[in-house]
Amino acid sequence: MSTVRVALLGCGNVGAQVARLLTAHAEDLAARVGAPLELVGVAVRRLDLDRSATGLDSRLFTTDPLRLATRADVDIVVELIGGVEPARTLVLAAMEQGAAVVTANKTLLAEDGATLHAAAEKFGVDLYYEAAVGGAIPLLRPLRESLAGDRIRRVLGIVNGTTNYVLDRMDTSGAEFADALAEAQLRGLAEADPTADLEGFDAAAKAAILASIAFHTPVVTADVHREGIGQVTAADVTGARDIGAVVKLLAICELADDERSVGVRVHPAMVPREHPLASVHGPYNAVFVESDAAGQLMFYGPGAGGTPSASAVLGDLVTVGRNRLSGTLGPGASRYADLRIQPIAETRTRYRICLDVDDRPGVLASVATVFAEHGVSIETVRQRVHGPDDAELVVVTHEATDDALAATVDGLRVLPSVRDVVSVMRVEGE
Amino acid sequence: MSTVRVALLGCGNVGAQVARLLTAHAEDLAARVGAPLELVGVAVRRLDLDRSATGLDSRLFTTDPLRLATRADVDIVVELIGGVEPARTLVLAAMEQGAAVVTANKTLLAEDGATLHAAAEKFGVDLYYEAAVGGAIPLLRPLRESLAGDRIRRVLGIVNGTTNYVLDRMDTSGAEFADALAEAQLRGLAEADPTADLEGFDAAAKAAILASIAFHTPVVTADVHREGIGQVTAADVTGARDIGAVVKLLAICELADDERSVGVRVHPAMVPREHPLASVHGPYNAVFVESDAAGQLMFYGPGAGGTPSASAVLGDLVTVGRNRLSGTLGPGASRYADLRIQPIAETRTRYRICLDVDDRPGVLASVATVFAEHGVSIETVRQRVHGPDDAELVVVTHEATDDALAATVDGLRVLPSVRDVVSVMRVEGE
Numbered sequence: 001m002s003t004v005r006v007a008l009l010g011c012g013n014v015g016a017q018v019a020r021l022l023t024a025h026a027e028d029l030a031a032r033v034g035a036p037l038e039l040v041g042v043a044v045r046r047l048d049l050d051r052s053a054t055g056l057d058s059r060l061f062t063t064d065p066l067r068l069a070t071r072a073d074v075d076i077v078v079e080l081i082g083g084v085e086p087a088r089t090l091v092l093a094a095m096e097q098g099a100a101v102v103t104a105n106k107t108l109l110a111e112d113g114a115t116l117h118a119a120a121e122k123f124g125v126d127l128y129y130e131a132a133v134g135g136a137i138p139l140l141r142p143l144r145e146s147l148a149g150d151r152i153r154r155v156l157g158i159v160n161g162t163t164n165y166v167l168d169r170m171d172t173s174g175a176e177f178a179d180a181l182a183e184a185q186l187r188g189l190a191e192a193d194p195t196a197d198l199e200g201f202d203a204a205a206k207a208a209i210l211a212s213i214a215f216h217t218p219v220v221t222a223d224v225h226r227e228g229i230g231q232v233t234a235a236d237v238t239g240a241r242d243i244g245a246v247v248k249l250l251a252i253c254e255l256a257d258d259e260r261s262v263g264v265r266v267h268p269a270m271v272p273r274e275h276p277l278a279s280v281h282g283p284y285n286a287v288f289v290e291s292d293a294a295g296q297l298m299f300y301g302p303g304a305g306g307t308p309s310a311s312a313v314l315g316d317l318v319t320v321g322r323n324r325l326s327g328t329l330g331p332g333a334s335r336y337a338d339l340r341i342q343p344i345a346e347t348r349t350r351y352r353i354c355l356d357v358d359d360r361p362g363v364l365a366s367v368a369t370v371f372a373e374h375g376v377s378i379e380t381v382r383q384r385v386h387g388p389d390d391a392e393l394v395v396v397t398h399e400a401t402d403d404a405l406a407a408t409v410d411g412l413r414v415l416p417s418v419r420d421v422v423s424v425m426r427v428e429g430e
Numbered sequence: 431m432s433t434v435r436v437a438l439l440g441c442g443n444v445g446a447q448v449a450r451l452l453t454a455h456a457e458d459l460a461a462r463v464g465a466p467l468e469l470v471g472v473a474v475r476r477l478d479l480d481r482s483a484t485g486l487d488s489r490l491f492t493t494d495p496l497r498l499a500t501r502a503d504v505d506i507v508v509e510l511i512g513g514v515e516p517a518r519t520l521v522l523a524a525m526e527q528g529a530a531v532v533t534a535n536k537t538l539l540a541e542d543g544a545t546l547h548a549a550a551e552k553f554g555v556d557l558y559y560e561a562a563v564g565g566a567i568p569l570l571r572p573l574r575e576s577l578a579g580d581r582i583r584r585v586l587g588i589v590n591g592t593t594n595y596v597l598d599r600m601d602t603s604g605a606e607f608a609d610a611l612a613e614a615q616l617r618g619l620a621e622a623d624p625t626a627d628l629e630g631f632d633a634a635a636k637a638a639i640l641a642s643i644a645f646h647t648p649v650v651t652a653d654v655h656r657e658g659i660g661q662v663t664a665a666d667v668t669g670a671r672d673i674g675a676v677v678k679l680l681a682i683c684e685l686a687d688d689e690r691s692v693g694v695r696v697h698p699a700m701v702p703r704e705h706p707l708a709s710v711h712g713p714y715n716a717v718f719v720e721s722d723a724a725g726q727l728m729f730y731g732p733g734a735g736g737t738p739s740a741s742a743v744l745g746d747l748v749t750v751g752r753n754r755l756s757g758t759l760g761p762g763a764s765r766y767a768d769l770r771i772q773p774i775a776e777t778r779t780r781y782r783i784c785l786d787v788d789d790r791p792g793v794l795a796s797v798a799t800v801f802a803e804h805g806v807s808i809e810t811v812r813q814r815v816h817g818p819d820d821a822e823l824v825v826v827t828h829e830a831t832d833d834a835l836a837a838t839v840d841g842l843r844v845l846p847s848v849r850d851v852v853s854v855m856r857v858e859g860e
Contacts, residue, residue: 021723025581031646031766032578130576136724138568138576146560146568148462149744151455216461276730279709293451293741294566294731300706301727311723314579328758336461 003038004321007068007099009090010080011044011051011061014104014131017310018078019054029314033321041068069094075324078313079103084111091116095123100324102316104131104309110205110221113212117333126323126330128316133206134159134285136308137301138315143213144331147291152214154254154290156429159206161283161303162190162197163229163249167268168281170237171246177232189283199228200266203251210287211253211264216337219253219264225344227267236268236423239354242382243396243427245270246278250428256342263342269428270352277429288429345403350379350427352396355412356420359391363417367393370411376400390419396427433468434751437498437529439520440510441474441481441491444534444561447740448508449484459744463751471498499524505754508743509533514541521546525553530754532746534561534739540635540651543642547763556753556760558746563636564589564715566738567731568745573643574761577721582644584684584720586859589636591713591733592620592627593659593679597698598711600667601676607662619713629658630696633681640717641683641694646767649683649694655774657697666698666853669784672812673826673857675700676708680858686772693772699858700782707859718859775833780809780857782826785842786850789821793847797823800841806830820849826857 006022008015022029022039030036042056043065051061062068069077069090077094079101081087087108091101092115101120103109109116109132120127130140134157143152158164162184169180181198184190196202204224211219229249240247250269255262271278276298280286285303290296302308323330357363364383371378377398384392397405405424412418436452438445452459452469460466472486473495481491492498499507499520507524509531511517517538521531522545531550533539539546539562550557560570564587573582588594592614599610611628614620626632634654641649659679670677680699685692701708706728710716715733720726732738753760787793794813801808807828814822827835835854842848 017723021579025579028581028767029579032764136580137727138572141576142568142572145749146571146745147741148748149451149455149459149746150566150741151458276709279706291741293447293737293744295735295738297567297729297731299727299729302725305725307723308725311577311580311721314723315576316579318578319575322761326758328756331752334462337458 003036004033004324005038005040005073005075006078006317007040007071007074008042008078008080009065009069010082011042011054012080013306014309014313015042015080016054017306018080018313019056021310021314023055029318032318034325035321037317037321040071040074043068065090066093069099070097072097074099076100076102076317076320078317079105081105082107084108088112088115092119095119095125098123098125100126100320102128102313102320104129104313106132106202106205106209110208113209113220113333114218121332124329126320128320128330130316131309131312133209134287134299135301135303135305136311137285137287137299137303139287139299140213142299143210143289147289147294150294151292152255152289153292155210155214155252155287156277157206157210157251157287158248158277158280158285159251159287159303160197160203160249161285162194163203164280164285165189165283167229167232167247167249170232170234174234176234177230198230200226200249203249203266207251207253207264207266210251211262212333214253215255215262215339216334217262217339218335219262219341223264223341225265225267229268232268233423236425239352239394239423240270242394243270243352245272245427247425248277252428256346261340261342263344263347265344265347267426269426271429275429345401347402348399350397350399351405351424352394352427353409353424354422355393355395355418356422357391357393358417358419359385359389360417364393366415366417367412370415371395371397371408374404374408374411376404376408433466434463434754435468435470435503435505436747437470437501437504437507438472438510439495439499439507440512441472441484442510443736444739444743445472445510446484447736448510448743449486451740451744453485459748462748464755465751467747467751470501470504473498495520496523499529500527502527504529506530506532506747506750508747509535511535512537514538518542518545522549525549525555528553528555530556530750532558532743532750534559534743536562536632536635536639540638543639543650543763544648551762554759556750558750558760560746561739561742563639564717564729565731565733565735566741567715567717567729567733569717569729570643572729573640573719577719577724580724581722582685582719583722585640585644585682585717586707587636587640587681587717588678588707588710588715589681589717589733590627590633590679591715592624593633594710594715595619595713597659597662597677597679600662600664604664606664607660628660630656630679633679633696637681637683637694637696640681641692642763644683645685645692645769646764647692647769648765649692649771653694653771655695655697659698662698663853666855669782669824669853670700672824673700673782675702675857677855678707682858691770691772693774693777695774695777697856699856701859705859775831777832778829780827780829781835781854782824782857783839783854784852785823785825785848786852787821787823788847788849789815789819790847794823796845796847797842800845801825801827801838804834804838804841806834806838
């Protein structure tokens with residue numbers, strides 16, 4: 001084989017950068033792969049757009065992705081269309097024709113990774129997707145390969161740049177959620193419809209992919225407990241500061257104490273300021289990993305953007321190209337552990353609960369009783385008088401299960417002295 | 431092949447943990463490799479020590495490492511003896527017998543990596559050494575594989591835990607160097623003879639390895655400009671704080687602007703507090719990578735210790751074991767770029783210079799003239815009166831070459847109004 005032939009499906013933000021770098025770094029890439037990477041075609045939706053910025057010969061463009069993906073002379077198909085369909089059909093067809101696949105498609109992998117991995121195994125081709133999580137940050141390969149001899153306990157990640165930017169702005173400027181979001185949109189860091197980011201759908205897909213790899217267990221989007229940041233208020237951010245913490249949207253994948261189940265969740269949480277994740281600012285991403293032998297590791301970098309994601313795609317292309325030339329395959333999906341998915345009700349963590357209460361004797365006692373009745377142990381309580389007969393109670397608990405906490409909150413809501421449960425947020429990262 | 435047979439050379443801090451984890455995680459490892467990893471022997475210096483903590487059958491121990499390393503039934507030799515000899519002889523003999531090698535030996539790799547890589551290529555075996563740099567932190571594999579499609583511009587690393595602990599203590603407690611070092615020794619974070627750490631020998635070996643991989647160029651220890659932290663004073667640490675920075679011992683590998691040479695150096699430097707490396711505390715390590723497409727990445731974790739290093743060794747063992755089973759090899763050393771080593775004199779960076787001067791009119795003008803004469807542009811000057819006719823001048827420069835700076839300092843030393851050049855330190859990370 002004198003060249004490795006690459007077909008590109010999609011030429012948006014990431015695709016255009018992949019095309020550019022394939023040309024700009026052609027010589028380096030050839031030295032690293034052992035043969036030139038040749039771009040043989042680019043599938044796009046419209047042929048009438050100006051694509052001169054890519055520097056590509058216009059004859060490379062086609063509007064028939066299926067035909068391009070299944071060309072017999074294609075070695076590697078790079079899928080950058082996104083979403084479940086038609087991406088899945090295209091990728092499966094390409095693999096059936098014997099092409100390896102490199103993709104950044106987190107949605108497809110988190111929804112139906114099993115089908116993709118099964119096809120890769122059946123047709124004896126590589127399936128790589130470093131760009132699907134954490135943009136340019138090398139994450140999946142270190143988890144899958146470097147830590148392959150270790151036992152991962154926990155993965156705590158800031159994997160969505162938009163929400164991190166919004167929460168970081170709320171922390172640094174005291175802004176309310178809506179203002180911080182407007183600023184993110186103004187700076188091009190949030191989409192016009194930011195639902196997928198704000199509601200945690202994006203992070204949940206990434207969490208499913210991370211958990212699958214870290215725990216050798218198939219995890220899909222539907223297994224992920226998901227809460228977005230839409231309810232986070234400036235008061236929550238201030239409250240976090242009061243306990244020496246900062247609010248972050250975390251993707252958490254963790255092995256339960258029994259080592260037989262894995263919990264996967266995405267939600268806002270208060271993270272102590274001394275934790276390495278607390279100093280991840282702006283749209284940056286970072287993933288913190290706790291394992292038996294390695295201890296605490298963190299991987300940090302730009303989590304999105306055309307060029308960073310293109311870097312991850314090219315890294316995969318080099319590996320897959322080398323494998324192709326030597327007739328070998330990288331490690332496939334490892335699912336031997338096949339752990340149970342732990343329901344959120346069983347998940348154990350700490351909580352900060354802020355209550356608006358009557359300011360009269362006996363209130364703290366009655367509140368503490370509700371916690372005790374549900375077996376939730378209190379770490380600290382702070383009371384602050386608000387008005388003549390109005391006080392704020394801030395309770396931080398020790399570790400408790402989610403259902404014990406939910407029952408406690410239900411109990412608090414019906415307590416006559418509790419006017420309002422103002423906020424309930426998990427405390428993570430200790 | 432029904433099992434992958436592993437021989438362990440050395441059973442100290444790291445070796446004992448590798449042995450323990452091979453047993454403790456046997457089932458997981460077998461699932462990940464595709465066959466059990468069987469420990470067939472452990473070479474030690476003395477047979478009379480109590481090794482029951484490893485849980486190993488005492489018949490596995492031998493005092494003949496060469497015989498063990500060259501046994502015909504050994505698939506992978508794990509070398510954890512350290513130092514150049516006898517490690518090199520053993521590793522080369524093992525490869526000649528067809529065994530793959532996993533090692534944590536930074537000294538040997540930095541001194542004579544070329545011989546090892548050549549032997550690996552000649553005998554068609556894998557040579558992996560993730561544990562040699564950054565302990566448990568997955569670094570070499572991400573640099574070599576994940577970023578293989580990118581162009582790395584710069585690697586800035588805190589790669590020595592002892593010196594980072596000492597400098598961090600000086601920063602947080604205001605301690606002098608000797609006191610911080612004594613504390614590190616008390617806590618087991620510095621050896622009785624801490625020369626290799628303090629003088630930057632350890633960091634220089636790691637810098638050579640990082641540079642070789644990042645720039646596809648053979649770099650050896652002798653190519654690395656090296657300065658230790660023995661001269662860093664409490665005043666330097668305070669001075670750094672005054673300019674919003676912190677003193678760190680950095681390993682810096684960078685592509686020169688002409689893209690034809692690479693500079694590799696280890697020295698204390700002032701790093702701005704907002705830089706991610708500034709918040710790496712205690713004995714932790716972190717490596718910051720700047721590349722064309724990925725942008726800024728950071729890898730963080732425990733840089734030393736038996737268990738973390740064992741995690742890295744096991745990660746390599748899993749990959750090499752898998753390769754062995756499938757009859758393939760991982761990517762070997764890539765030296766195609768073969769860049770020139772840039773002498774330190776040509777290296778461009780910023781400097782902070784602290785001068786003890788006469789406090790009289792015209793002094794600043796004469797000092798500024800010396801800088802100008804050598805083409806060193808000044809960014810800021812701050813003057814502070816010390817005594818009746820005594821002042822301190824702190825100059826922070828724009829980027830200048832090391833030889834221009836050295837000539838400037840020589841010029842300042844002979845200036846009548848300059849009583850002493852109190853300190854000269856590089857400013858990095860902007």
